[in-house]
Amino acid sequence: MRMSKYYAPTLKEVPNDTEIKSHELLIRGGFIRKTASGVYTYLPLGTKVLKKIENIVREEMENIGSQEILMPIIQPAEIWQKSGRWDDYGPEMMKLKDRHDRDFTLGPTHEEMITTIIKNELRSYKQLPISLFQIANKYRDEIRPRFGVLRAREFIMKDAYSFHDSEESLNETYEKFYKAYENILERLGVDYLVVEADTGAIGGSNSHEFQIKAEYGESTIYYCDCGYAATDERAESNVVFDTTNEKENNINKVDTPNVKTIDDVATFLKTDKNKIVKSLLFKSREGWVLALIRGDYELNIAKLKTFLSDQTLTLGEPDEIYKTFGVEIGFIGPVGIKNVKIIADHSIKNMKNFVVGGMEKDKHYINVNLNRDFKIDYFADIRMVSKGEPCPKCGDPLKEIKGIEVGQVFKLGTKYSEKLNAYYTAENGKTKPFIMGCYGWGVSRTLGAIVEQLHDDYGMIWPRNIAPFEIVIIPVSTKQKELVDKAEEIYNLLKDKYDVLYDDRDASPGFKFKDADLIGIPLKVVLGKKMKNGKVEIKLRYEKNSQEVDISKSYDDLLKKIEQKLNEYDPKIYFNSIDKD
Amino acid sequence: MRMSKYYAPTLKEVPNDTEIKSHELLIRGGFIRKTASGVYTYLPLGTKVLKKIENIVREEMENIGSQEILMPIIQPAEIWQKSGRWDDYGPEMMKLKDRHDRDFTLGPTHEEMITTIIKNELRSYKQLPISLFQIANKYRDEIRPRFGVLRAREFIMKDAYSFHDSEESLNETYEKFYKAYENILERLGVDYLVVEADTGAIGGSNSHEFQIKAEYGESTIYYCDCGYAATDERAESNVVFDTTNEKENNINKVDTPNVKTIDDVATFLKTDKNKIVKSLLFKSREGWVLALIRGDYELNIAKLKTFLSDQTLTLGEPDEIYKTFGVEIGFIGPVGIKNVKIIADHSIKNMKNFVVGGMEKDKHYINVNLNRDFKIDYFADIRMVSKGEPCPKCGDPLKEIKGIEVGQVFKLGTKYSEKLNAYYTAENGKTKPFIMGCYGWGVSRTLGAIVEQLHDDYGMIWPRNIAPFEIVIIPVSTKQKELVDKAEEIYNLLKDKYDVLYDDRDASPGFKFKDADLIGIPLKVVLGKKMKNGKVEIKLRYEKNSQEVDISKSYDDLLKKIEQKLNEYDPKIYFNSIDKD
Known part of the structure; x- marks a missing residue:
């Protein structure tokens, strides 16, 4: 290619709204241009790299016998209503009406679609296992798109779905995809990590993420030399919390004028943060949920969502909390609160004589104790793990690293086949719901992730296999x-x-x-x-x-x-x- | 590939809603499945053929130096408002709002988008000519999607756009695309015809369509052994209409109770259809237009749109016509009608003592004459040509054949560059709007068109290059x-x-x-x-x-x-x- 005739408009200046290096370099290098917030055009250089990534992904899919299909981007609402995700997905789902006023979504994913397509046509156990994949645009209406192609509203995904008649068969295929994804990363020529992951809105039992290591990665990963690696959303707590023989003092409501944050409370009451219980109100599908955690720890919303099996869970808005409970969020607490489900992290199980919000403006309770002053509905691990904590596998201190997720594999089980009535006939003549797996790869995201890992002060440093x-x-x-x-x-x-x-x-x-x-x-x-x-x-x-x-x-x-x-x-x-x- | 593991669900029965053979066979053969009206999934067999077609198209584009890019499917409304097509495109344009209430369209085409992308970045005449192409989904909300992938609402197109500093340069590139399209058709292994075409909503001066011949093609083509070939929308009239020495009789309003159609009028008044003038009311951007044509001919709306430079033109609704003119459509006529622009086909120029609607229920005028009884604003060729008429090039009788359009090339000129302010700096230092061309190829449509041409009673007969x-x-x-x-x-x-x-x-x-x-x-x-x-x-x-x-x-x-x-x-x-x- 002659550069004089090649459309690669490079820029000397750093563009305005680029927060990370990969975004800046892809724009400066003439690979991408922004059309709207989170919506990009791939210029010839960007398209060339994309196609090379796409081809590697396609070849690895074909190598494990997955068959390429192409599903619609516009999906009818009905199939999402059947699975219950039409409402669950929330405002991130882009929706439209056609001229006949029928509802469609620009698919953020295709579990409902693939299940609807194969049902009634994939019938016998003899045809199983089978896996189908596509490479196509997906849509997610991020409230704040950022980082260029890493968090766009329109993006290219490879998504694959597999169908099985047994858990063993699902496990085998899951392993094949796992290996194929490792092959893709090897061929891309990047440094990566495979981690245990939260299943999120997709659901299912098991999941792994494939992360490209990068200084400014969006994901935080905890890992250990023993082989354990998990995203911060998923990483399990292995901390044994101290017990105490402290005597229970009498509960007392004290004045805490304008003292709202955990830090303020600790300073004002001259106590340690680990003597305070943080109370956070969430709106769930079934009403309010109060989550409790020790004041020096951070709550892990992903774990809470998984525990409650409710991906719609969101932190309560201050206005709505005030309207419902008559208290500002800084003074919310478990003592005397009504009509909420209380979930507590294990970190508060052994606490004695602690501080909580007073459920009244400018008040906190001190010397609060479990069971005596309020009841917990469930204890659960809903805590963010941090660096240095014991590895849940071997107990050694966990290390921390940043990464950018490019692939994720899920064991879905029968979640979608049951909801959408997708059954096959087993060898014994009985009909059973398909056991499913699904496997995503962010094709356009890979472009950004590689640049985020491989660049220096002068620009990008492409691995040979995908260099433009x-x-x-x-x-x-x-x-x-x-x-x-x-x-x-x-x-x-x-x-x-x-x-x-x-x-x-x-x-x-x-x-x-x-x-x-x-x-x-x-x-x-x-x-x-x-x-x-x-x-x-x-x-x-x-x-x-x-x-x-x-x-x-x-x-x-x-x-x-x-x-x-x-x-x-x-x-x-x-x-x-x-x-x- | 082992058939036992291949997902190709074939059907013995003819599906319900398939009107043509290609649609039936693609479904029965397990190539496609309908997801919603005009929205299809391509199963492994269909995807395989699509990819082969796509690769041939891509290679031919690369062979003429066109560079691949990838533009967004969701396009912001603003660029369409600038070109004036946000409203022009009508209900066929799928629109949506994002979570911030901003308007987007699912692009039916990308002239506005490409022009916006290159403006300010493609600057010098030295970089010209240049052409960019993409292969991506497009959307058109057809009121009645039909014929499977031939007239779908979601479909795959290759669209290319070229930029020039002279008409000669545009002509050269236009020729290159023309040749590339012929190469594509040769490699696909089908029988085809290249025809002169109407430019439609895309606009511009010249256009050719690439048609795959098929018994049940959507397009009617008139052609001649001399080389002339044009779609029925475009084919020019070369008929010389008879003159007459008839004396002008006195105009007379007569009773025609419940006599509305041309056939009824001819029978009732015992006259020939060629003594009647048909009057059709259209709504244009600038108000009502009355189109007149001899009773035995058919009006060509595409020609009328082109003549008026108004692609929004639609036939008036009976209700609205009645409200505006106080007359049923069967009795509309040019005598005494107010506030309409009258466009007449050449076929009525030499008519004398003809019949028109009476602008009153159950009345017609007889012995009407031009100029004396009403005035024509413009004469134009707005007539559908038919088989056997003289070829506009050589005068021999025109032949008729059916075809399915798979490609179309356009000389756009400066239509979009002027509206969207896309200028370059010429050798003499002056800034000028780009001269543009655009070149579309229906990738998914090709799949259907080939089956429509190449099948027998037993099924499809794929040419080797694209056989699954x-x-x-x-x-x-x-x-x-x-x-x-x-x-x-x-x-x-x-x-x-x-x-x-x-x-x-x-x-x-x-x-x-x-x-x-x-x-x-x-x-x-x-x-x-x-x-x-x-x-x-x-x-x-x-x-x-x-x-x-x-x-x-x-x-x-x-x-x-x-x-x-x-x-x-x-x-x-x-x-x-x-x-x-």
Whole structure:
């Protein structure tokens, strides 16, 4: 490809609304352009990388025998009403009406759709197991889209669904997808981690996430050398909370004027945060829920949602809480509160004589005790784990790292097949609901995640397999006929074997080098001053110094060196080696 | 691929709502399934063919240097408001609001979008010409979706857009796309016609359509051996209308009780239809338009829209006409009508003493004459041409054929660049609006169009390049170990070189043959009774008799014969030869 005819508008300036490096670089490098908040156009460079990612994902799907299909983006409301998710999904679901006033959604996912498609047509256990996948646009109306393609409202996903007649068969297929996802990440050439994950709105029993490590990743992962790794939403608590022999004092309501936060309460009452119980009100499908946790810990909403099997759960709005309970949120507490379900984290089980909100403006209770002063409906692990806590598997201190989720696999069980009446006939003649699995991969998200992991001050550093071009040929001047002729020769020599960009623009060498670094092309072939001695220079994207290659007699040596360089090129290893001190 | 594990649910019964053969066969063959009216899922077979079509289209685009991009499906309203098409497009445009109440459309096309993307970033004449394409979903909320994927509400298009600094440059690129589209059709292996076309809602000066010939095509094409070919919407009239020396009689209003249609009027008044002028009221952007045409001709609304440069034009509703004019539509006429613009077809220019509606219930005027009794604002060619009329190029009688439009190319000129302020800097330093072209290809529509052309009573007959599988291997029994072993051997022998389906199902030979014919696989390799003598049978999809091939000593002969058969396979030629008598 000749750069002079290629549509790759690069920018020198940092765009306004880019919070993270990958977003900035993809825009500056001319890979993407914003059309609306969270809605992007992929320009030729971005599309080229996307297609390479897509092809790797497609090949790995085909390798495990998954069959490609293409489902509609606009999905009729009825199937979502049947599963109960039409309302559950909330405002993140984009909805529209057609000209006949029928409701549709721009699908955020396709469990209802695939189950509806196969029901009545996939009938016999003999056809099982089977898995189907598609690569298509998905929609999620994020309240605050950000981070470019990492959290967009329109995005490209590979989603796959599998159907089984036994848990063993589901487990086997789950393992196949797990392995395929690892293969994808290996082929992409990035540093990654597989973690236990929360199942969220998709539901089901088991789930793993495939995370690309990155300094500014959206996910926090806790892991241990023993092999345990989980997202912060999922990571289990293994802390043993101290017991105490403290005598129960008499409960007392005290003045705490304008003292609302845990920190304020601790300071005002001259006590430790671990002597205070934090009370948080949530709206669930079945009414109000009060969640309690020790004041120095953070509540894990994902765990609470999972415990309650209610993905619609949201933190109560201050106005609504005031209207319902007649108290500001800072003074909410479990003593005397009515018509709420109380869920407490294990961290408060052994607490004695603690502080809670007074259910009255500017008041707190002190010397509160469980059972005597109020009752807990359920104890559960609803706490955010933190670095250094004991690993739930081996007890060693947990480590923390950031990651960007690009893939997730789920064991769904019969959740959707039962709700949508999708049954098969088993060997014994009985009809049974399909046991299902589902497997998502964020194709457009992968683009952003890789840049977030692999970049430096000058731009992106693409792994070879998905680089928009493998090689860029740069003559330092287009005025010198000899340089241009040789550059053309080398371009013609390389372009059938490699994905080559020939920077034939009438621009300064500095300008061209900057663009090549920004775009992140693995290898440069530079025709400059050394050409007087018949030499070109070659250099990997992250190398400081270039290597001279003599082309005065033949191109054999150049071809050999290029192949060598490209084979040794590995940005992942390069980054890991500079990370270590 | 093993058929036992392949998701291809075939049906014996003809589905209910399929009006044409391609729709029926694609459903019966397990290629597509309906999700909602005009919204389809592509099952593995359908997806496989779609991807093959898509790849041919992509390659031909890349061959002419067009660069692939990917634009959003959800487009912000603002850009459509700027071009004026937000309202123009009418109820066919699917619209939605996001959670912040901002308006979006599910793009029916992307002229506004591409122009907005390149403006301010494509700046210099040096970068021109350039063309960008994408392959993506499009949406059109058809009032009555029908014919399966031929007229769907969600469909896959390749759309391309080019930018130029001169008409010559536009013409060159237009020619390149024209040629690329011919290449696509050649590679698809179908019989086609390129015709002059109306520009419709897209606008611009020139346009050609690429039509796949089919008995039940939606488009009517008039063509001539001299090379002229145009859609019925576009085909120009070359009829010279008779002049007459008739004296003008006195106009007279006569009773025509309950006589409304042209046929009724002719019968009742004992006159010829060519002595009656048909009056049709349309609503335009600027008010009512009365279109007049000779009673024995049909009005061409596309021509009227083009003449008025108003794609919003619609035939007036009877109720609204009655409210506005106080007359039923059967009695509308040009004499005495107020506040309408009158456009007349050339066919009435030379008429004398004709009949028109009386603008009063149960009345018609007779002996009406132009200029004396009413005035025409404009004469124009707004007539549907018909078979046998003189070709506008050479005068020979026009022939008629049906086709299905799969591609269309347009010279847009500066329509969109001016409205959306997309300018470049010319060599002389002046800024000018881009001259644009646009080029659409219906990818999912092609799937239906090909089946509509290439099928017989037994099913589809896919051209080799896009067949879901090239070869199907059928052992007539799965009980005989020898047959199965040989079938496996042949499958392993062929599957790396060809796209092979191995029908390993435990089913009757008749069942398997029917499915193979329905799905339309070019070549069958059958292992049956002849295997006793070491022979398999091979047969092309449309052949009556199979050929025996000895495999007792080696597979060399089989491999050679298969390659020969597949090379000679050409359903297009086969159909053309049976069409001729």
